[in-house]
Amino acid sequence: MHYGKLAAVQGVSLRVEPGAVTLVIGVNGAGKSTTLRAIAGLHRPTSGVVTVDGRAITGRPAHDVVRDGVVLVPEGRRIFxxxxxxxxxxxxxxxxxxxxxxxxxxxxxxxxxxxxxxxxxxxxxxxxxxxxxxxxxxxxxxxPKYILLDEPSMGLAPAVFDTILDNIGRMAATGIGILMVEQNAEACLSLAKDVVILAQGKVAHSGAAGALQSEHAFLRTFLGESAFSAAKSERDG
Known part of the structure; x- marks a missing residue:
């Protein structure tokens, strides 16, 4: 994905399985929301392919992507x-x-x-x-077959977000694949099956989420202290 000559996302490759949560994390500007919007048909990729159950949907308009089984829950909820x-x-x-x-x-x-x-x-x-x-x-x-979630914790108190995480787990339990962008990495790792870390529009790491639950030093390298200290201060407060 490019904005003018600027490459916002380069060579990002990820997979979402039915009934599982894939977590995408990274600092602001890493390309997380751009990736979701490209999948959802709100941006047209300059190269690459998006597939749903083996069928290419790359570049289709957003309303057709919904019919293909992929729905975006945007940042800020955007309810009517x-x-x-x-x-x-x-x-x-x-x-x-x-x-x-x-x-x-x-x-x-x-x-x-x-x-x-x-x-x-x-x-x-x-x-x-x-x-x-x-x-x-x-x-x-x-x-839908797949739901894209963009920052579902935004503007919510920690106790409320705990309930929202439970909701996300129950949606996945119905067989829906979920691709979730979320800053609150610490809270979400236990829910996810896989995790993808983006840095400067590229995949810096991908693998099983369980393997990263105790790797706070590794995650701080990509996310900064705020992804952990903020969550801790909210709980302690």
Whole structure:
């Protein structure tokens, strides 16, 4: 991926397995969000290929990528604040078959019971954690095979993010593959199967997440102290 002559992402190669979480971490400007947006069809790669279950979807427009089974939950959630919870979910289901919408919403309410309680509430009146659950539910309404999560912890208190991580684990348990960009590396390593570290738009490391859980010195080399000290200070506070 290039922005003008600037190469934002170069030779990034990664894989997401059904029912598993692949975690992408790195400092700001490492190319994490750009990678997600290229996969989601919001940016057109200057080279390379994106495949879903062996079929190339490179360069297809974003609405077709959703139909191909890949949905992005963007940074900052981007819910439709004036619309109710139920209306937001129906918006997410716009690419799904009409007869599947009711079933999809029922399944979403089972996964996130608070959304059923708030179904008639304008989305803008939800708490930050509830809005994140709504963003997840809106993505699930499209019945995706894979979900791309961009910084789901943004703006959330640590205790709330613990609940969000549990939600992500339950979504993966349904068989959906999840590619997650997240600054809070310490909190997410136990959830992920694989981890990819990006530095200056390139893969600096990739491998099993479990192997890195105790390698804080190694991770600090790529992420800096803030990825750990901030999480610790929030817990201690």
């Amino acid at each position: 604040a004036p619309l109710t919870v139920l209306e937001n979910l129906r918006m997410g289901a716009y690419t799904a078959k009409r007869e599947q919408t009711a079933e999809s919403i029922r399944e979403i309410f089972e996964l996130f019971p608070i959304l059923q309680e708030r179904r008639s509430t304008p989305a803008g009146l939800l708490s930050g954690g509830e809005q994140q659950m709504l963003a997840f539910g809106r993505a699930l309404a499209a019945r």
